[in-house]
Amino acid sequence: MPTKLLFEDNTYDCNQNESVLDALIGHGVPVPHSCRSGSCQTCLMRATKGTPPESAQKGLKETLKAQNYFLACSCHPQEDMEIALPDADAGRFKATVKTVETLSHDIVCLGLHCEQPVDYRAGQFINLFKDSTLGRSYSLASVPTRDTHLKLHVRKVPEGRVSGWIHHQLKPGDSVEISQPIGNCFYVSGNPEQGLLLIGTGSGLAPLYGIALDAITQGHTGPIRLYHGSRNIEGLYLTEELRALAKQHPNFSYTPCISNTEFVAQEGYATGRALDVALADINGLSGWRIFLCGNPDMVKSAKKKAFLSGAAIKDIYADAFTLAAA
Amino acid sequence: MNNTLFNNLGGEGAVDAAVDIFYRKVLSDDRISDFFDDVDMERQAAKQKAFLTMAFGGPNQYSGMDMRRGHAHLVAKGLNDSHFDAVVENLAATLKELNVSQEYISEVAALCETTRSDVLGK
Ligand SMILES: Cc1cc2nc3c(=O)[nH]c(=O)nc-3n(C[C@H](O)[C@H](O)[C@H](O)COP(=O)(O)OP(=O)(O)OC[C@H]3O[C@@H](n4cnc5c(N)ncnc54)[C@H](O)[C@@H]3O)c2cc1C
Ligand code: FES
Numbered sequence: 209m210p211t212k213l214l215f216e217d218n219t220y221d222c223n224q225n226e227s228v229l230d231a232l233i234g235h236g237v238p239v240p241h242s243c244r245s246g247s248c249q250t251c252l253m254r255a256t257k258g259t260p261p262e263s264a265q266k267g268l269k270e271t272l273k274a275q276n277y278f279l280a281c282s283c284h285p286q287e288d289m290e291i292a293l294p295d296a297d298a299g300r301f302k303a304t305v306k307t308v309e310t311l312s313h314d315i316v317c318l319g320l321h322c323e324q325p326v327d328y329r330a331g332q333f334i335n336l337f338k339d340s341t342l343g344r345s346y347s348l349a350s351v352p353t354r355d356t357h358l359k360l361h362v363r364k365v366p367e368g369r370v371s372g373w374i375h376h377q378l379k380p381g382d383s384v385e386i387s388q389p390i391g392n393c394f395y396v397s398g399n400p401e402q403g404l405l406l407i408g409t410g411s412g413l414a415p416l417y418g419i420a421l422d423a424i425t426q427g428h429t430g431p432i433r434l435y436h437g438s439r440n441i442e443g444l445y446l447t448e449e450l451r452a453l454a455k456q457h458p459n460f461s462y463t464p465c466i467s468n469t470e471f472v473a474q475e476g477y478a479t480g481r482a483l484d485v486a487l488a489d490i491n492g493l494s495g496w497r498i499f500l501c502g503n504p505d506m507v508k509s510a511k512k513k514a515f516l517s518g519a520a521i522k523d524i525y526a527d528a529f530t531l532a533a534a
Numbered sequence: 535m536n537n538t539l540f541n542n543l544g545g546e547g548a549v550d551a552a553v554d555i556f557y558r559k560v561l562s563d564d565r566i567s568d569f570f571d572d573v574d575m576e577r578q579a580a581k582q583k584a585f586l587t588m589a590f591g592g593p594n595q596y597s598g599m600d601m602r603r604g605h606a607h608l609v610a611k612g613l614n615d616s617h618f619d620a621v622v623e624n625l626a627a628t629l630k631e632l633n634v635s636q637e638y639i640s641e642v643a644a645l646c647e648t649t650r651s652d653v654l655g656k
Contacts, residue, residue, distance in 0.1 A: 511575050516562060520554050521579045 214257075214290040222285055228253065228264075229280035238341040239293065243530040244281045249390050250335045250343040251280040258289030269388070293340070300337075301326065305382040306357050308374075312445035314364045315411055316375055317349070319357040320386065328352060328389035330418030331499070333527065335387035336360070336370065344370040347415035347501065347527060348389065351422045358386075361414035361445075365531065393499060393525045395423045401430040403496040407482050407510055409437040412502020415527060417446060419499055424457055432457075433490065437465045437482030437506070441474075451476075463489070483510045487517060494518030497525070504528035539641055540592030543634065549586050556628040557582045565620045569608055588649075589625060589642050601652035609655045618654060622646050 210221040213231060222231035229251050232239050241251040246266060260278035268277055277294065294300060307319035328334075330351040337343040350359035364375045378384070393415055395404075404423060406416040413436050420434055438444045441464075450462040465482040478485045483506060490496070498519050500510045507528040514524055543549075557579055560570045572578035588596050605613060622643055629639045650656075 512561065512571075515554075515575065516558060521557070521575060524575070 211285045212288040227281050228283040240341050240343045241281055242344055242532040246279055246282040248345040252277055252294050253280045254292050254294055256290045256292050258287050261286055301386050303384055303386050305378050305380050308378060313442055315361050315445055318360045318362055318374060321357050329394035330422040331394035331415040332389040332391045334389055337385040338370050338373050349414040349418045351418055353425055361411045363411040393527045395419050397426045400428050403430050404432045405496050406434045406499045407486055409502035409506050415501045416499055432460045435463045435465055435482040435486045437467055439468045492518050497523045500526040502529055504530050540590040543590055549583055552586050552628055553579055553582045555631055559624040566617050589646050591645055598652040601649055602655055605653045618650055
């Protein structure tokens with residue numbers, strides 16, 4: 209028996225094995241979504257009648273859970289539900305574009321100013337909405353105690369709807385809508401001597417840049433090793449800033465890694481994939497805290513390799529930059 | 535089910551310590567790693583924790599029916615007695631590493647044995 213979903217005065221069947229998102233999209237109802245795997249939270253909805261299953265609330269803030277918010281892509285309803293898109297005030301903010309800065313040939317840094325102060329941790333991400341039905345996740349490269357604006361590093365994806373809009377249309381002064389900060393990929397103080405290993409590819413540097421600065425600012429004394437991977441040198445960015453940071457803070461190191469097999473070794477760059485370079489540098493990861501961001505395949509294999517090299521599961525933090533399916 | 539083994543081993547804390555060691559062993563064991571190679575390592579670790587809690591005779595919500603349903607997709611992929619044995623072997627090696635006495639290790643293996651037919655859908 210399908211369950212019934214009441215949404216904006218229409219009733220839709222939700223078949224067994226179908227998520228609320230599948231059911232709505234299948235009926236041509238536009239609701240925001242991206243990863244479809246419970247991590248980006250762009251598909252956030254609210255049950256105004258009926259209770260969403262616990263599994264559809266994984267990762268949500270307690271305040272949102274208490275108000276029966278749930279993730280449509282992970283919700284297999286057990287009963288009929290009345291559902292709505294999030295209230296304008298629930299975890300959505302208006303922000304003003306302050307800066308759009310070129311970081312590399314395909315990455316810009318977007319600076320956003322919010323009227324009300326946003327409570328966030330460097331390395332978390334927000335959802336940025338192009339319109340009410342199209343939102344994408346971007347990680348925060350800024351640090352609350354150092355930066356006055358939120359900063360995002362956005363890579364231009366070919367034909368990308370939201371990244372293309374950010375690159376080609378957004379300009380200072382524009383008003384945009386963003387979500388509350390989301391996610392667990394951030395630095396917490398305590399255990400300041402622990403080794404931190406940060407591995408990222410492409411714009412996966414964004415959260416890692418924030419996390420590294422945050423750890424340094426909070427007085428982390430253990431080694432902080434950042435590996436940024438790219439196919440070629442043009443794909444790297446913030447190289448000078450990071451090299452300068454490493455000079456200033458002896459416990460911080462930065463290793464740009466070039467994976468293109470045709471790359472001719474050059475001083476200042478490691479050859480090989482960031483993950484392999486890091487694992488070869490550091491002998492065993494037992495006791496290390498690991499942060500992994502960027503390409504989903506890299507994140508997946510790095511998680512496994514870090515764990516097999518001795519890191520505890522609770523010490524591995526990751527955000528895979530999953531792209532929406534075509 | 536009696537609770538003493540779970541408590542004697544040190545309760546939940548002991549299970550947490552065992553999960554990482556055990557999961558690392560099965561992921562490195564070519565005979566069975568494919569069955570455990572989930573994208574979501576946290577979810578997989580949570581499953582290991584439920585399994586170890588059960589194996590130590592701790593509080594658990596598993597019924598024989600849950601066991602069957604939970605493993606049916608793996609049985610369809612070819613899960614058989616040899617894989618089951620390999621898992622028990624890895625569990626025993628984990629406990630050894632944690633300096634658990636042979637007496638307890640045998641008790642854990644015996645508890646696992648009671649789930650064999652349900653896990654393998656026989
Ligand atoms: C937790 C999280 C954090 C993220 N953080 C960041 C961040 O900090 N910075 C950032 O830039 N992105 C980040 N992303 C990715 C981001 O959310 C978007 O997925 C991305 O910007 C693409 O969105 P879009 O609307 O531009 O593309 P879409 O319109 O969704 O188009 C994507 C389409 O392009 C295709 N495609 C994808 N990649 C390629 C490629 N390389 N070549 C050709 N086709 C391709 C896909 O199949 C898909 O059809 C993050 C994602 C998640 C889940
Ligand atoms: S969390 Fe549902 S689409 Fe990403």
